[in-house]
Amino acid sequence: MKRSVFLLSILVFCSYSTIAQIIPVITRQNALVFQVSQNKDVQMIYLGEKLANQDEYVQIPGLYNQSGDYTGLYNSAYTSSGTRNLLEPAISVTHSDGNNSLDLEYVSHDVEKISDDISLLKITLKDRVYPFQVTMFIKSYFAEDVIEQWTEISHQEKKGVILRKYASANLSLKSNAFYLTQYHGDWAKEMRPEESKLTHGIKTLDSKLGTRANLFQPSFFMISMGKPATEDEGEVLYGMLEWSGNFKIDMELDPQDNLRIIAGINNYASEYSLAANQNFKTPAFLYVLSKNGKGEASRKIQTWARDHKLLDGKGNRLTLLNNWEATGFGFNEQKLFAILKDTKKLGVDLFLLDDGWFGNKYPRNSDNAGLGDWQANREKLPTGVASLVKEASATGVKFGIWVEPEMVNPASNLYHQHPDWVIKQPNRGEYYFRNQLVLDLSNPKVQDFVFGVVDGLFTENPDLAYIKWDCNAVIYNAYSAHLQNKSHLYVDYVNGLYNVLKRLRDKHPTVPMMLCSGGGGRVDYAALQYFTEFWPSDNTDPLERVFIQWEYSYFFPSMSMSCHVTDWGRQPLKYKVDVAMMGKMGFDIVVDRLSENDLKFCQQAVGTYNQLKDIIWHGDQYRLVDPKSNDFASLMYVDSLKQKAVIFNYLVNNRYDVRSVCPVKMKGLNPDRKYRVQEVNLYPGTQSALDSQKVLSGDFLMRVGYNPRVDGSRQSVVLLIEEE
Numbered sequence: 001m002k003r004s005v006f007l008l009s010i011l012v013f014c015s016y017s018t019i020a021q022i023i024p025v026i027t028r029q030n031a032l033v034f035q036v037s038q039n040k041d042v043q044m045i046y047l048g049e050k051l052a053n054q055d056e057y058v059q060i061p062g063l064y065n066q067s068g069d070y071t072g073l074y075n076s077a078y079t080s081s082g083t084r085n086l087l088e089p090a091i092s093v094t095h096s097d098g099n100n101s102l103d104l105e106y107v108s109h110d111v112e113k114i115s116d117d118i119s120l121l122k123i124t125l126k127d128r129v130y131p132f133q134v135t136m137f138i139k140s141y142f143a144e145d146v147i148e149q150w151t152e153i154s155h156q157e158k159k160g161v162i163l164r165k166y167a168s169a170n171l172s173l174k175s176n177a178f179y180l181t182q183y184h185g186d187w188a189k190e191m192r193p194e195e196s197k198l199t200h201g202i203k204t205l206d207s208k209l210g211t212r213a214n215l216f217q218p219s220f221f222m223i224s225m226g227k228p229a230t231e232d233e234g235e236v237l238y239g240m241l242e243w244s245g246n247f248k249i250d251m252e253l254d255p256q257d258n259l260r261i262i263a264g265i266n267n268y269a270s271e272y273s274l275a276a277n278q279n280f281k282t283p284a285f286l287y288v289l290s291k292n293g294k295g296e297a298s299r300k301i302q303t304w305a306r307d308h309k310l311l312d313g314k315g316n317r318l319t320l321l322n323n324w325e326a327t328g329f330g331f332n333e334q335k336l337f338a339i340l341k342d343t344k345k346l347g348v349d350l351f352l353l354d355d356g357w358f359g360n361k362y363p364r365n366s367d368n369a370g371l372g373d374w375q376a377n378r379e380k381l382p383t384g385v386a387s388l389v390k391e392a393s394a395t396g397v398k399f400g401i402w403v404e405p406e407m408v409n410p411a412s413n414l415y416h417q418h419p420d421w422v423i424k425q426p427n428r429g430e431y432y433f434r435n436q437l438v439l440d441l442s443n444p445k446v447q448d449f450v451f452g453v454v455d456g457l458f459t460e461n462p463d464l465a466y467i468k469w470d471c472n473a474v475i476y477n478a479y480s481a482h483l484q485n486k487s488h489l490y491v492d493y494v495n496g497l498y499n500v501l502k503r504l505r506d507k508h509p510t511v512p513m514m515l516c517s518g519g520g521g522r523v524d525y526a527a528l529q530y531f532t533e534f535w536p537s538d539n540t541d542p543l544e545r546v547f548i549q550w551e552y553s554y555f556f557p558s559m560s561m562s563c564h565v566t567d568w569g570r571q572p573l574k575y576k577v578d579v580a581m582m583g584k585m586g587f588d589i590v591v592d593r594l595s596e597n598d599l600k601f602c603q604q605a606v607g608t609y610n611q612l613k614d615i616i617w618h619g620d621q622y623r624l625v626d627p628k629s630n631d632f633a634s635l636m637y638v639d640s641l642k643q644k645a646v647i648f649n650y651l652v653n654n655r656y657d658v659r660s661v662c663p664v665k666m667k668g669l670n671p672d673r674k675y676r677v678q679e680v681n682l683y684p685g686t687q688s689a690l691d692s693q694k695v696l697s698g699d700f701l702m703r704v705g706y707n708p709r710v711d712g713s714r715q716s717v718v719l720l721i722e723e724e
C-alpha cells in the first residue's frame, strides 16, 4: 500500500472515531442515518433495519474495512462538485463570478413533526466560501417506512447563479452486491422488466422526452441487496422520482464498492439560472426499503399511496364504458345516445366519450387535425356536449370526456392564432409526434388557456363526472418563444403543468381524472396527486395486461390502474373481464354486438365487481404466482380484517396440456380462521370445477394452498375467499 493511501485510511478511521453528530430518521422498521463529520461534511452512514439503541448508530462506519476515501465525500448526503469531489455530484453550479466550485458544509438541522405518522427533517448546508445554501428535506412516513427526499437551493450572490445539476437525493448504500430491476418499453410495450448486477461505474436511468417522459423507461426501479430479492425474501429498495418530466437516476458503484444513487430532474439541456434569494425546489425522490422482499415493499408503497398521495386514495372509483376502441373518431350524437343506453344496460357507472368530439374548421376526424380547438364539432354533436351530459343523466348514467389540452395540431385555429404558444424551433422545420406539437406550458398565458379548456368544460357542464387527460406527444425541437432562459423549458414546462393541475384541483377537488399518455408514458406520484387513476397501456390484450399490470403493481395500487375490456387479444371474454377486474374496471367494446350470453356475463361481472372492488382497491395485494416463470399468474387481494380475499388466476401459456399443477399457497390470511373458497364470475351456463362446500383453515390455505384448476378450458379463474 502506498504510504499516502495508508495515511489517508487512518485519517478516515480517525474522523469516524471523532464524529461530531448523528442525525437518525426512524420509521416503523427502518432507520436512515446521517452523520456530520468533524469538518462538517454531512454523510449518509446507514439505511437499514432500525436498532433498539439509537446510540449505536455511531459505531456503524467504523466497522467497514473498505479502501480509503480520498475526499470524505463518497458517502456525502448531497455531493457538491468543483472542489474535493471525484465522483458523480448531486449538485453542480457556476457562481455569479464564473467560479464553478462548491463545497457544502453542515449548518443546522431540525425536525418538524407534521402528524403522528409524518416527520420532516431539514438539514441546512452552506458553501464554505460563497453565500449559497442547500436545504435537504427528508419527509418520513413512519407506518409505511416510506421516505420522500428533496432539496431547496438558494443564494445571495450579487448576480444570478447557474445550476448545472440539481439532484433531489443522494443515497449511499452498503452491501456486497447490488441487483437493479429496471423497466423499458415503448408504446403498447410498457413495463418490461430487466434485472442485472450492477458493476463499477455508473448505470443511468433517464428520460429526455420532456412530456410522456416514461415512454422508453420510467424512473421506478428496485435495488436488491446481496442477492436478487424474491416476493418474500431479500433486502430491496424501491425508488422513483415524483416528477412528470425528464429525470436522471445515476447508480454509481463507487471505488469502495458502495452504491451511490443520485436521483433528480435530468440536467440535460436544463441549466437553470437562479436569481439571488430565489428558491429552487427539486421534486421528491421517493423510496422504501424492505427486508422481506418485493411483496412487502410494494404493499408499503401501495398503502402509502392510498393514504398520502393518490387523489382520493381511500375513496371510490367509477366503472365505465369508453368508446375509443369501439368507434374511434367515427361517431355522432345518435350513436352516442345509443351508447349511453348501452352504458346503462351494461350496468357501469359512466360513459366516457373519447377523442374526436371537437374542432370545426379543422374537425377532429383523425389524429392529424383539431387539437387545440376545444369546441364541440357541430356535425357530430349539433347540440354540443351539454346535450350529451343531459342525455346521460336522463339515461341514469354519468358522463365523462377526453381531452388532450397540452397539445396542438398544426391543422387547428389555435396553432394559427398563437404560433408563439407552441414548442418549436423558430428557424427550423417542425417535427411531429402523432401529427402534433406540444404547447409551451412554461408560458402563464398557455397555462391559463389549458386551465380554461378543462375548467370551461366543468363550468358549462356542472354534471361532468370524469376527465381522461391524454398526452400523446414528446417534446421535439425544444424551444420556448416565451422564456428568456431557453434552458429552463423542460423544468418550467412541468411546473407549469402542475400549476394548471393545482388550480383545477382547487376549484374541482374531487372529480375523477385519468392520467393517460398514449399508455403508461407518464405516470408518477407527483401527477397522481391530481389524478385518481392512470392508463397503464394502450395494449389491452389481456394476456399482455397480465404482465403489464403485474409489473405496475409493484409501485402503484390497483385502484389507480384503469383496465378496460376491449377487442384486443384472442382470449375469451371472461379472461378479458377477469383481467380488467384486478384494477379499476372499464369496458371499451360495442355492447350491442355482444351475444346474449356475453352481455349477460358482462352485466353479472359488473355486479360481481361491485361486490369485490373494495377488497381489490383497498386491500393488501400479494403476487402469488409469477407469470414470467410459470404457466399461469396468480394475484391475491386481502381485506384489512382478513375476512375476505380475492384471487385472480390467469393461464399465460398456450402449450399442450398446461395447467396449474400444484396448489397455490395463499398469503395474508389469518391461520387460525376458517375460510370458504368459491369460484366467482363464472360464464353463464358453465359450472365451476371446484367444490365450493369446502371450508379450510387459513393455516392450510397458506401452507398447503389451493388449486384454482386453471387449464386450457378454464383459462382464468376468480376465487372469493370468505371467513366462515
Ligand code: DGJ
Residues within 6 Å of the ligand: 324, 354, 355, 402, 470, 472, 516, 517, 518, 519, 535, 537, 538
Ligand atoms: C391515446 C390513448 O391512450 C387512447 O386510449 C385514446 O384515448 C387515444 N389516445 C385517443 O386519441
